[in-house]
Amino acid sequence: MPEHERLEEVIDSVEQIAHKLGVSPDETEKLKRVAQIHPMRVSPYYLSLIDWADPDDPIRKMAVPSLKELNLDGFYDTSGEAENTKMPGLQHKYSETALILSTNRCATYCRYCFRKRLVGLPTKEIVKRFEDAADYIEEHEEINNVLVSGGDPLVLSNEVIKRFLEALTKIEHLSCIRFGSRTPVTLPSRFTDPELIALFKRYSQIDRRLYVVTQFNHPREITPQSVSAVSKLINAGVLLSNQTVLLKGVNDNSETLATLMNSLVSIGVTPYYFFQCRPVKRVKNHFQVPICEGVRIVEKAKAKCNGLSKRFKYIMSHKTGKIEILGIMKGKIYFKYHEAKNRKNLGVMFSHRVDEKAGWLDDFSTEL
């Protein structure tokens, strides 16, 4: 059976893990209500990584619903995705990059997901006719790369992935195609499918590589299975980079972060972005770490990293652009636009007075 069809075997109800949770029947009932709002889905493999004896286990925190999701602080579209949508499932925020939302499904639904508004839920935000999205990209020659995201595109069938690749590789002005996927981390057996690997091999050309941008958040996600998945992709000529999200109680200490980044380099995955957790409803209160604390974690972690493993940037994906969080000096925190919705802001630096509680740009009161 192809791996993407095995998705049906996932654990998708609180009842299935109630005996492992170690919480009262009353709390179990409340957790069921949380999962009714934002569905639960965990692959058996990812569930097997949880240490149930530890109520603060980081893998558990990322995959299992929590009562903290009842907190409604924040909002659902933190990066202005609606205003950058050109047609259902196609966003064009930065001139050079098109983003395609290919599906609302994933192998495991991460509780901190910034697209919580659509993951596992009925939505009109997913691409309807991929050919229309490809036509838009063809007509916009300023676009030189495409990120196929979701949800997780690699849970789609090989047939659908092939259609995407066929359409996108025909567009001459694209210099690379990226798949944003957490399947190497949450469903590494997907890459034991020789047909999928053959597809990657066929379409990753020496002068125009395919990229998989994956998301390892904790060193415990680096297992023989995920290392094998990464290795199969590398052998198929695919390049891998990693985006980690800074998550309270998961990777918010320098030791964990440095171990993660050093290990990623060891297995051939380039550390790329380290994202500030967005102020998403039902996520912010549960997972967001204040930015100033994030800066200190990053600096201490970098002191334990080598040149290759400290290549990541600490980034806030704000509605105005991707803003690099540079550091703190003499009571001020410094930022720089790495990508900007308004091109005039590209490369622009600015600072704010340090605010130890601020978790997002809009929380800082004074621009200096």
Ligand code: SF4
């Ligand atoms: S795999 Fe990605 S899109 Fe899916 S729930 Fe996790 S973070 Fe969100």
